[in-house]
Amino acid sequence: xxxxxxxxxxxxxxxxxxxxxxxxxxxxxxxxxxxxxxxxxxxxxxxxxxxxxxxxxxxxxxxxxxxxxxxxxxxxxxxxxxxxxxxxxxxxxxxxxxxxxxxxxxxxxxxxxxxxxxxxxxxxxxxxxxxxxxxxxxxxxxxxxxxxxxxxxxxxxxxxxxxxxxxxxxxxxxxxxxxxxxxxxxxxxxxxxxxxxxxxxxxxxxxxxxxxxxxxxxxxxxxxxxxxxxxxxxxxxxxxxxxxxxxxxxxxxxxxxxxxxxxxxxxxxxxxxx
Ligand code: NAD
Numbered sequence: 430x431x432x433x434x435x436x437x438x439x440x441x442x443x444x445x446x447x448x449x450x451x452x453x454x455x456x457x458x459x460x461x462x463x464x465x466x467x468x469x470x471x472x473x474x475x476x477x478x479x480x481x482x483x484x485x486x487x488x489x490x491x492x493x494x495x496x497x498x499x500x501x502x503x504x505x506x507x508x509x510x511x512x513x514x515x516x517x518x519x520x521x522x523x524x525x526x527x528x529x530x531x532x533x534x535x536x537x538x539x540x541x542x543x544x545x546x547x548x549x550x551x552x553x554x555x556x557x558x559x560x561x562x563x564x565x566x567x568x569x570x571x572x573x574x575x576x577x578x579x580x581x582x583x584x585x586x587x588x589x590x591x592x593x594x595x596x597x598x599x600x601x602x603x604x605x606x607x608x609x610x611x612x613x614x615x616x617x618x619x620x621x622x623x624x625x626x627x628x629x630x631x632x633x634x635x636x637x638x639x640x641x642x643x644x645x646x647x648x649x650x651x652x653x654x655x656x657x658x659x660x661x662x663x664x665x666x667x668x669x670x671x672x673x674x675x676x677x678x679x680x681x682x683x684x685x686x687x688x689x690x691x692x693x694x695x696x697x698x699x700x701x702x703x
Contacts, residue, residue: 430468431671433653435583436606439560441532442499443648444668445471447612447657454483456659461487463664473586473612473655475503475536476521485526500525501532501655503564504549509541514548518557529556534586535563538570538696543577550580560584564612565696568601575605584608589652590616591628591643592688599650610653615640617692627686631679637670644670646683 432440446464451457457480461472470493474484481502488498502525508517522528533549535542542563549561562584566574575581585602589595589611602609616622628639635642640656644667647654656667675683 430470430668431648433608433651435560435608436581437560437583439531439583441560441584441608441653442469442471443653444644444670445469445473445499445501445653445655446664447473447655448480448484449475449478449612449657451478451480451483451657451659454486457483458487458490459661460659460664462491463661464668465491465493467665467668469664469668470497471499471501471655473501474525475505475534476517477503477505477536481521481524485524489526495527499531500527501534502530503534503536504545506537506539508545509539511544511548514545515552518549518552522557529558531559532584533558533561534584535566537565538563538567538574542570542574546574546578550578553580562586562607562610564610565694567598567696570696571601571605571607581605582607584610584653586610586612588613588691588693589647590614590622590692591625591646591683591686592616592620592622592690593692594684594687594689596684596687599652608653609651610655611647612655613692614647614652614654614656615643619692620690625686627682631675631682634679635673635675637673638666641666641670642675642683645673645675646680649675649680 431443560583562582564586632642
């Protein structure tokens with residue numbers, strides 16, 4: 430597994446398992462078991478997924494040492510103050526059965542994010558989090574955060590897939606030394622991206638699936654990916670992307686299918702800026 434080195438020196442496995450919407454405990458346990466057996470060490474959850482306890486149980490039941498795991502969780506929007514951030518973080522730790530997180534993110538740029546960041550900086554300085562970052566921050570929210578931040582976020586986790594490539598934001602983050610992490614790397618299985626003819630042709634040429642070509646494209650862009658699946662064959666397929674390389678022409682062809690098409694809420698909407 431390749432690692433990406435974050436701006437504070439922390440290494441993050443470039444590919445991990447996402448568990449959004451995996452609420453059934455058995456599905457969660459199985460997907461994590463399959464993933465660990467296939468070599469995944471990086472797991473991405475959030476307080477709002479209501480499955481941190483299940484992730485904690487599944488990881489605690491495995492033979493893999495805590496220090497070999499990379500666990501990310503996220504602070505939800507209902508938390509808006511310094512004190513509540515500390516409390517919410519400690520509750521996440523308890524549910525995850527761990528005494529530190531590898532990465533903790535502000536989930537959305539909703540009210541109070543400068544204060545939440547200040548609390549996260551203190552948790553980081555106390556050694557309880559290896560790296561702190563944000564999610565769904567675009568340039569205006571990042572600029573605003575940086576007016577008070579003492580620590581530059583290590584990561585921005587944002588919707589990114591071949592129909593929503595985030596080229597400009599990618600460039601902006603790269604200039605600040607902030608790693609780009611893609612959520613919905615497979616377009617959440619929606620919007621037709623998995624049936625795209627350009628991707629299909631490239632997949633056939635490499636004898637790989639479209640999902641594998643998409644994940645490989647992210648990896649060659651230097652992006653961290655956390656595809657989600659609860660199915661054994663797909664969990665295995667999604668990590669089997671380190672034995673082939675897209676050519677420059679194929680990377681360019683994929684750049685050409687961007688539809689600038691978001692599949693979720695726009696962080697620039699007024700509601701998120703309040
Ligand atoms: P995804 O792009 O990973 O798509 C998952 C879906 O793609 C699956 O449900 C399935 O339908 C399909 N799929 C998966 N593997 C496949 C394969 N090999 N072949 C064909 N189809 C396949 O979408 P996601 O789960 O929304 O995003 C990944 C992770 O990102 C989440 O699980 C979560 O951890 C995180 N996330 C974060 C935010 C945020 O706001 N920060 C939002 C959404 C998701």
